[in-house]
Amino acid sequence: MRFSHLALLLLATCGRSGAPDLAAYPAEEGLTRLCNNPAILGETVAPISNGACGIEAPVAVRYVSGVRLSTPATLNCRTANTLADWVANDAQNAVKKLHSRITGLRVLASYACRTRNSRPGARLSEHALGNAIDIGAFTLANGVVLSVEEDFRKPGKEGKAIRALHESACGPFGTVLGPDSDRYHYNHFHLDTAEYRSGAYCR
Numbered sequence: 001m002r003f004s005h006l007a008l009l010l011l012a013t014c015g016r017s018g019a020p021d022l023a024a025y026p027a028e029e030g031l032t033r034l035c036n037n038p039a040i041l042g043e044t045v046a047p048i049s050n051g052a053c054g055i056e057a058p059v060a061v062r063y064v065s066g067v068r069l070s071t072p073a074t075l076n077c078r079t080a081n082t083l084a085d086w087v088a089n090d091a092q093n094a095v096k097k098l099h100s101r102i103t104g105l106r107v108l109a110s111y112a113c114r115t116r117n118s119r120p121g122a123r124l125s126e127h128a129l130g131n132a133i134d135i136g137a138f139t140l141a142n143g144v145v146l147s148v149e150e151d152f153r154k155p156g157k158e159g160k161a162i163r164a165l166h167e168s169a170c171g172p173f174g175t176v177l178g179p180d181s182d183r184y185h186y187n188h189f190h191l192d193t194a195e196y197r198s199g200a201y202c203r
């Protein structure tokens with residue numbers, strides 16, 4: 001009896017539809033729905049304006065589609081929505097062969113007023129506009145952690161899964177950079193919603 005109750009509770013709260021029930025999250029976290037999207041939970045943030053950098057209506061995202069972010073990500077709503085959709089669909093599909101689900105993202109960076117790769121004189125980074133998030137690892141429900149740095153070069157199903165995650169982000173995000181792009185991305189995926197006429201740039 002207890003087991004069936006638990007199973008019902010899990011079914012009711014695990015957010016398969018990408019729309020987790022607010023009641024499933026600890027009340028003390030004070031989370032609200034963001035960007036008119038029930039799949040995005042976190043806190044609103046005051047507008048950010050800092051020279052060429054800034055976000056008009058920033059949000060601090062704590063959960064997307066039932067998946068917990070290791071640290072709140074400050075993003076604009078377009079990017080938060082893209083992240084929520086990608087996690088709910090393409091990203092979960094990419095780990096299906098591991099017979100588990102993504103439950104956490106290790107976030108290495110989101111909004112930051114800086115140039116690309118923090119190089120002096122380089123173009124403004126998409127991070128400076130709230131268009132980008134850097135993800136270093138994916139935590140699965142079964143305890144497995146898929147790390148960009150540790151697993152991207154590995155054969156086997158974990159390596160395949162993290163490469164599938166990289167590929168799955170290409171399209172939903174306009175730019176996807178990983179360890180094959182340059183030395184700055186050896187330990188994370190850079191995902192941003194910049195749009196190019198030539199289509200998505202993924203490497």
Ligand SMILES: [Zn+2]
Pocket residue numbers: 109127132133134189190191
């Ligand atoms: Zn980045």
